[in-house]
Amino acid sequence: IAGIPAAAYMLQDQEVHAAELERTFIAIKPDGVQRGLISEIVSRFERKGFKLVAIKLVVPSKEFAQKHYHDLKERPFFSGLCDFLSSGPVLAMVWEGEGVIKYGRKMIGATDPAKSEPGTIRGDLAVVVGRNIIHGSDGPETAKDEIALWFTPKELVSYTSNEEKWVYG
Numbered sequence: 001i002a003g004i005p006a007a008a009y010m011l012q013d014q015e016v017h018a019a020e021l022e023r024t025f026i027a028i029k030p031d032g033v034q035r036g037l038i039s040e041i042v043s044r045f046e047r048k049g050f051k052l053v054a055i056k057l058v059v060p061s062k063e064f065a066q067k068h069y070h071d072l073k074e075r076p077f078f079s080g081l082c083d084f085l086s087s088g089p090v091l092a093m094v095w096e097g098e099g100v101i102k103y104g105r106k107m108i109g110a111t112d113p114a115k116s117e118p119g120t121i122r123g124d125l126a127v128v129v130g131r132n133i134i135h136g137s138d139g140p141e142t143a144k145d146e147i148a149l150w151f152t153p154k155e156l157v158s159y160t161s162n163e164e165k166w167v168y169g
């Protein structure tokens with residue numbers, strides 16, 4: 001690149017690479033898929049500047065849903081929640097980017113859409129807690145576990161996006 005010494009350019013590339021490392025698991029639940037909200041939700045993550053590294057449409061079994069929500073097994077809504085998650089296609093995804101776990105949760109909004117801010121996914125697109133259309137990992141440990149539960153390592157695609165230099169500088 002004209003005007004930029006090679007060493008500085010390499011350093012820039014390494015910085016961009018370091019910014020790629022954080023990953024989160026995001027799923028559009030059966031209600032979001034059935035309501036035709038896939039493109040709306042995927043588009044919000046894309047436009048933000050996060051990078052899609054895995055995606056698939058799956059109908060999870062009830063046993064699989066129970067694994068995914070194992071932290072909630074004592075809650076009264078657990079069985080209904082697992083029935084619901086396994087009731088139809090779920091769009092499972094992994095998104096990558098600096099701060100994507102925490103910021104992804106901000107984009108999603110509060111668990112109860114009635115309490116989600118306008119501008120968030122649940123705030124704009126959902127009404128009740130039992131049909132809140134999207135899931136996002138709530139921390140680094142959960143993100144790691146959920147990515148490993150839903151995807152095999154081969155399904156995670158590492159690549160450089162042309163936009164990275166413009167997203168991260």
Ligand code: ADP
Nearest residue numbers: 072077081110111129130131132134135136138
């Ligand atoms: P989040 O999805 O925001 O991380 P939780 O982990 O607390 O929230 O709950 C997981 C999911 O369980 C929620 O997204 C929602 O679908 C469901 N859920 C939570 N609370 C209730 C409730 N009181 N009644 C029915 N479903 C609930």
